[in-house]
Amino acid sequence: MAEFLVVGFDKEDDADRVLTELNRLQSEYLIDLEDAVIAIRDPEGKVRIKQSVSLTSYGAATGGLRGAMWGTLIGLLFLNPLAGFALGGAVGAGSGALAGNMIDYGINDDLIKSIGETLKPGTSALFLLIRKAQPEKILARLSDFKGHVIRSSLSSEQEEKLKDALSNAAQPVA
Structure with a gap:
């Protein structure tokens, strides 16, 4: 069974950077993505959707x-x-x-658009449909990115681990 996850980011390009890292992890067989979509809300408030599978x-x-x-x-x-x-x-x-x-493959486009409309201008969100993953290794690699979980089908324990990893992203050193 696939897990569904939506992670929001404070910058427009952060979702792209995380997806690039996840694709790298996929080539290392640490995660198996069924589908991944990025929603970006530009400063003018327009929502753009980038599908990973054309x-x-x-x-x-x-x-x-x-x-x-x-x-x-x-x-x-x-x-x-x-x-x-x-x-x-x-x-x-x-x-x-x-x-x-x-054809609408993977994540429902209407859901992507509705969540994309709730994003603040200048932010982005990454929608993931994950077949299987090795969470400990993935969370360690994603600890540099700061994001917040918007929606997920993960267990409460898994969601807390993910929230902790995203909230403990590398803070600027004073």
Whole structure:
């Protein structure tokens, strides 16, 4: 079962920095992210959403490959496989991109927008859907970032550990 977590940050670029670190941790097999989304509320109050998985480009790529394959096979029937490859690839890429744009994968977009609207201008939030993780090692690596938990499906004990790690972020030395 995946865990859901939303962490708010006081700066616009902090969520990006944490996601970059989490991607590094994912390459070290310390965390397995199913989905990650960043919501940024700029100083004018406009909310921007940055998806970590672009389903439009994924749909275009897979649709293009399938379309090219089927186009080639159908083109063989009409003795023109090259035209079938080109036409099938173009139609497949277009329909795949359209389908990818319409799919809502992972974290619900309406939830992201509603929480994004509650952010103060000039802040950001990181939405995470985590398949599995090694919390002790991750918390040690994220202790440099200062944030606050907005919403989570973690147990009370896990949420307290996370809050402690985020609130004990490196304080400036006087």
